[in-house]
Amino acid sequence: MDALGGKDQVVFTVGGGATETPAMARPDPVAQLVQTLGLKAEDAAEPTALVTAGDLEAVAGKLKTAGFMLMDVVGVDYGAYVQPRPQRFSVLYNVYHPYDHRRLFLRVWLRDGESLPSLFPVWKSANYLEREVYDLMGVVFDNHPDLRKILTPDDLEGHPLRKDFPIEETPTLFRDGRFIDPPTFRAGMTGQSAGLTGWRGSLRKGGTREMEPPVMPEGGPK
Amino acid sequence: MPLKELFERDWQELESEGILFSSLEKLVAWGRSNSLWPATFGLACCAIEMMSATDGRNDLARFGSEVFRASPRQADVMIVAGRLSKKMAPIMRRVYDQMPDPKWVISMGACASSGGMFNNYAVVQNVDSVVPVDIFVPGCPPRPEALIFAVMQLQKKVRGEAFDQLGNQLPMVDAWTR
Amino acid sequence: MSLKDRPPVDKQSGTLPRSQMQPDHQESTRPERVGSLTAQQGSLMHTEVMSLNVGPQHPSTHGVLRLVVDMDGEYVIKVTPHMGYLHTGFEKTFEHRTYQQGVTYAPRTDYLHSFGHELAYVLGVEKLMQAEVPERATTVRVILHELGRIHSHLVFLGTALMDLGAITLFFYCFREKEAVQDLFEEVCGYRMNQGYFRVGGLSRDIPDGWADNVQKFVDSFDKHVDEYASMFATNPIFLDRAVGVGVIPADVAIDLGLTGPNLRASGVPLDHRKANPYCGYDSYDFDVPVSQAGDSQARFVLRLDELRESAKIVRQALKRLKPGPVKDPNRKISLPPRHELETSMEAVIHHFKLVTEGFHPPLGEVYVPVETARGEVGYYIISDGGSMPYRVKIRAPSFVNLQALEYACVGGQFADLITVLATIDPVLGDVDR
Numbered sequence: 001m002d003a004l005g006g007k008d009q010v011v012f013t014v015g016g017g018a019t020e021t022p023a024m025a026r027p028d029p030v031a032q033l034v035q036t037l038g039l040k041a042e043d044a045a046e047p048t049a050l051v052t053a054g055d056l057e058a059v060a061g062k063l064k065t066a067g068f069m070l071m072d073v074v075g076v077d078y079g080a081y082v083q084p085r086p087q088r089f090s091v092l093y094n095v096y097h098p099y100d101h102r103r104l105f106l107r108v109w110l111r112d113g114e115s116l117p118s119l120f121p122v123w124k125s126a127n128y129l130e131r132e133v134y135d136l137m138g139v140v141f142d143n144h145p146d147l148r149k150i151l152t153p154d155d156l157e158g159h160p161l162r163k164d165f166p167i168e169e170t171p172t173l174f175r176d177g178r179f180i181d182p183p184t185f186r187a188g189m190t191g192q193s194a195g196l197t198g199w200r201g202s203l204r205k206g207g208t209r210e211m212e213p214p215v216m217p218e219g220g221p222k
Numbered sequence: 223m224p225l226k227e228l229f230e231r232d233w234q235e236l237e238s239e240g241i242l243f244s245s246l247e248k249l250v251a252w253g254r255s256n257s258l259w260p261a262t263f264g265l266a267c268c269a270i271e272m273m274s275a276t277d278g279r280n281d282l283a284r285f286g287s288e289v290f291r292a293s294p295r296q297a298d299v300m301i302v303a304g305r306l307s308k309k310m311a312p313i314m315r316r317v318y319d320q321m322p323d324p325k326w327v328i329s330m331g332a333c334a335s336s337g338g339m340f341n342n343y344a345v346v347q348n349v350d351s352v353v354p355v356d357i358f359v360p361g362c363p364p365r366p367e368a369l370i371f372a373v374m375q376l377q378k379k380v381r382g383e384a385f386d387q388l389g390n391q392l393p394m395v396d397a398w399t400r
Numbered sequence: 401m402s403l404k405d406r407p408p409v410d411k412q413s414g415t416l417p418r419s420q421m422q423p424d425h426q427e428s429t430r431p432e433r434v435g436s437l438t439a440q441q442g443s444l445m446h447t448e449v450m451s452l453n454v455g456p457q458h459p460s461t462h463g464v465l466r467l468v469v470d471m472d473g474e475y476v477i478k479v480t481p482h483m484g485y486l487h488t489g490f491e492k493t494f495e496h497r498t499y500q501q502g503v504t505y506a507p508r509t510d511y512l513h514s515f516g517h518e519l520a521y522v523l524g525v526e527k528l529m530q531a532e533v534p535e536r537a538t539t540v541r542v543i544l545h546e547l548g549r550i551h552s553h554l555v556f557l558g559t560a561l562m563d564l565g566a567i568t569l570f571f572y573c574f575r576e577k578e579a580v581q582d583l584f585e586e587v588c589g590y591r592m593n594q595g596y597f598r599v600g601g602l603s604r605d606i607p608d609g610w611a612d613n614v615q616k617f618v619d620s621f622d623k624h625v626d627e628y629a630s631m632f633a634t635n636p637i638f639l640d641r642a643v644g645v646g647v648i649p650a651d652v653a654i655d656l657g658l659t660g661p662n663l664r665a666s667g668v669p670l671d672h673r674k675a676n677p678y679c680g681y682d683s684y685d686f687d688v689p690v691s692q693a694g695d696s697q698a699r700f701v702l703r704l705d706e707l708r709e710s711a712k713i714v715r716q717a718l719k720r721l722k723p724g725p726v727k728d729p730n731r732k733i734s735l736p737p738r739h740e741l742e743t744s745m746e747a748v749i750h751h752f753k754l755v756t757e758g759f760h761p762p763l764g765e766v767y768v769p770v771e772t773a774r775g776e777v778g779y780y781i782i783s784d785g786g787s788m789p790y791r792v793k794i795r796a797p798s799f800v801n802l803q804a805l806e807y808a809c810v811g812g813q814f815a816d817l818i819t820v821l822a823t824i825d826p827v828l829g830d831v832d833r
Contacts, residue, residue, distance in 0.1 A: 044764070044765055045527070045528075045764050045765060045766050046765060046766065046767050048765075067654075069654045069655070069657055070657055071657060071659075071776060071778075071795060071800075072778070072780070072793070072795040072800075074780050074793040075793075076782060076791050076793075077791070080784075080790075081784055081790065082763070082784045082785055083763065083784075092780070094767070094778075094780070094795065096776075098654055098663070098668050098670040099668075099670075101675040101676060103676075103767075103769075105767075123655060123657065124652075124655045124656050124657075124803065124807075125655065125656050125657025125800055125803060127803055128799060128800065128802070128803055129657075129800065132799070136491070149484070150483065150484060151483065151484035151487040151832055151833070152309070152344070152484060152487060153307075153308055153309035153484070153487075156308075156343075160343055160344070160489060160492050161491055161492060161791075165343075165492075166343070167341075167342050167343060167489075167492055167493070167495075167496055168342060168343040169341045169342065169496075170337065170341055170347045182341060183496075186496065187498075187756040187757050187758075187787075188496070188497060188498035188501070188757060188758055188786070188787045188788040189757060189760075189786045189787045189788065190784065190786040190788055190790070191763075191783075191784030191785035191786040191790065192784075192786070193786070262457075262459055263457060264463065265463070265464055265486060266463070266486055266488075266508075266511065266828070266829050267508060267511035267592055267593055267829065269463070270511060270512065270555065270592065271591070271592065273559075273574070274574060274577070274578065274581075277570070277571055277574035277575070277577075277578065278571045278574065278575055279574075279575065279578050290459075292458070292459040294457075304486075305486070305488055307484070307485060307486055307487050307488060307832070309484050309485050309487060310456065310464055310485040310486065313456055313457060313485070314457075317457050339493075339504065339505065339508075340488050340489065340493060341493075342488075342489040342492055342493050343489055343492065344487050344488055344489035344492075345488055345489065362593060363591075363592055363593065365591060
């Protein structure tokens with residue numbers, strides 16, 4: 001527990017200090033935190049740790065004792081993702097330490113219809129955030145004191161952010177009686193579709209040359 | 223001038239002496255058009271521009287519409303400022319029904335007029351499907367000047383000086399039957 | 401019927417002692433005094449708990465928030481906010497628009513500090529794309545980000561004090577707000593909801609003379625802030641209504657997930673401009689105002705101080721403004737300049753592909769926190785390799801901050817609820833998304 005650091009005790013100071021290790025060998029505070037919690041880190045751009053639904057409350061309790069706050073709860077439906085994922089749904093808990101500024105995402109995988117323990121007993125801020133995930137994504141949180149719809153109207157059936165919920169775009173009616181259906185004219189592509197040309201753009205490769213500022217061509221704009 | 227002369231002398235003669243004639247209907251419409259009190263129905267971004275329309279620089283008060291009433295029962299015109307969600311639509315209808323006749327609606331902004339950029343499950347695509355709209359103001363959000371222009375157009379409509387697309391004069395609101 | 405049965409009210413603050421307040425949501429833990437009052441059968445005065453509906457169409461709810469307030473006489477015993485009356489489906493719409501089109505949507509969530517949301521979204525996509533932002537673009541972003549904060553706080557001051565009955569300040573604040581909006585309009589053609597940032601820079605360079613206009617504005621701005629302060633900060637009516645009202649202690653604020661000025665008013669110095677610097681904020685010299693009081697007055701005064709700090713940052717940023725490019729030179733991300741389209745076929749192809757289809761970031765999930773006028777805004781963006789995001793989750797500060805309302809109002813009088821709601825400063829577009 002000591003390595004977690006308390007509110008008053010900042011264990012991992014970033015930069016400075018007499019016992020400073022070389023920059024390469026300096027332990028990543030969040031990675032160490034994940035190790036201390038006994039979790040498996042996920043290979044992702046943001047520090048993410050995998051948690052099972054059973055461990056969630058215990059892990060959250062430890063983080064809360066260490067002074068972390070719950071910033072956000074993100075529900076994701078991976079039902080239409082290009083790569084296979086362990087389960088269809090995932091709930092991410094965005095926790096943050098307000099004094100030593102460590103951020104960690106806790107990821108829980110769950111099937112459709114599975115429920116998660118509510119973190120309301122741990123963090124009061126989970127109240128609205130979990131209600132929102134329940135409303136928009138349909139993940140049920142057990143023991144939540146007030147699990148009602150929060151954003152969508154009461155008569156809306158379904159959970160809008162699920163991938164099988166249509167966006168329900170209204171076609172545009174023109175004077176001459178034609179309808180334009182927005183998806184027909186949408187050029188943007190999801191990861192599933194290859195598109196007409198298969199052009200994927202590319203990331204930056206090699207060095208970057210300095211771009212010259214735009215120059216007005218001789219004799220003004222043509 | 224004795225009152226009797228008003229009925230005996232020619233009206234052109236009287237007008238040259240500074241007495242104006244009008245139908246009572248026109249007089250009421252004139253008074254009404256210059257004191258259109260809006261109900262505050264600020265929903266989203268447009269509400270900020272609606273507030274800006276009343277500030278010192280734009281000064282909607284020049285057109286008699288600065289008195290934003292919190293209670294719909296004291297208002298003449300409802301400015302629907304912002305995107306109307308489907309959850310809010312019944313409430314807006316109720317607010318509209320609570321306004322006393324005669325009443326008008328200005329649909330302010332692209333979202334209220336057509337759904338704007340939010341073509342999805344949550345937003346009403348045209349406020350006109352919930353309440354009858356008199357003036358549509360384009361913009362996202364419209365400038366305060368655009369709202370003031372809309373109020374001026376509405377004043378014309380109230381006074382019976384507005385025309386439809388075919389050039390037919392629109393009737394002024396019948397003050398006595400509504 | 402005696403009012404002596406009431407618990408002692410703190411004379412100074414006018415609220416019930418904290419022990420009588422009921423932060424939790426259980427019905428059963430209502431204060432004892434409710435029972436003692438209703439039990440007085442046969443007395444002349446009959447009292448009962450009354451539910452009062454506030455909103456969604458109400459001038460003091462700053463939009464379309466609906467509150468159901470359970471009242472015991474003049475005292476609030478429970479507040480139940482109902483939101484969603486402005487639910488616009490932003491997150492769903494993001495999934496059906498290209499990354500570049502998303503920049504148009506982001507500012508419309510929090511329309512008062514729209515540059516904050518725009519910046520958070522753009523920084524997220526840039527992290528995904530590994531885009532390089534030129535220095536001039538970053539500096540302009542800082543200027544606009546801070547001007548946006550000034551814009552937001554000015555609207556807050558004007559409308560919040562109008563809720564307390566001080567209508568004069570509204571006109572003064574909106575005078576400067578118009579000046580800020582003129583600056584926005586000059587640079588991107590729009591007074592609100594600008595959509596000026598692009599992935600990898602800005603949509604176009606700032607116009608000539610704009611920096612001078614900004615300089616003129618910030619030079620005179622401190623004087624105006626003093627003017628605002630002189631109009632309300634020592635006013636006894638304001639102090640009566642704000643001091644000690646809606647106190648949120650630091651541990652509760654952290655527990656409730658508050659961020660931004662609301663958290664800093666409770667004594668937690670969390671500011672992402674200092675904690676997780678973006679746009680080179682670590683190289684600017686500014687202070688983060690922190691107050692220990694945690695009450696409504698602290699939240700007012702803290703925002704007033706933030707106005708000064710923002711002007712300070714803008715002044716420093718203006719000095720750094722050097723000529724240079726404002727877009728990432730990578731043609732796979734940013735549009736080629738107009739004159740190239742007439743000579744280069746490659747530029748035309750890039751232009752066409754970017755405009756119709758957009759760029760394709762690699763698979764990944766990113767989150768970049770940004771400190772806006774309301775608190776931490778972050779866009780959790782998931783890419784599946786397509787040109788539209790797979791999922792965008794907006795961390796909306798107003799939504800989380802609003803949870804403090806239930807805590808801070810219980811036990812106070814009804815008029816305090818208006819004060820607390822105004823000082824929490826939610827933007828309903830941000831709450832309902």
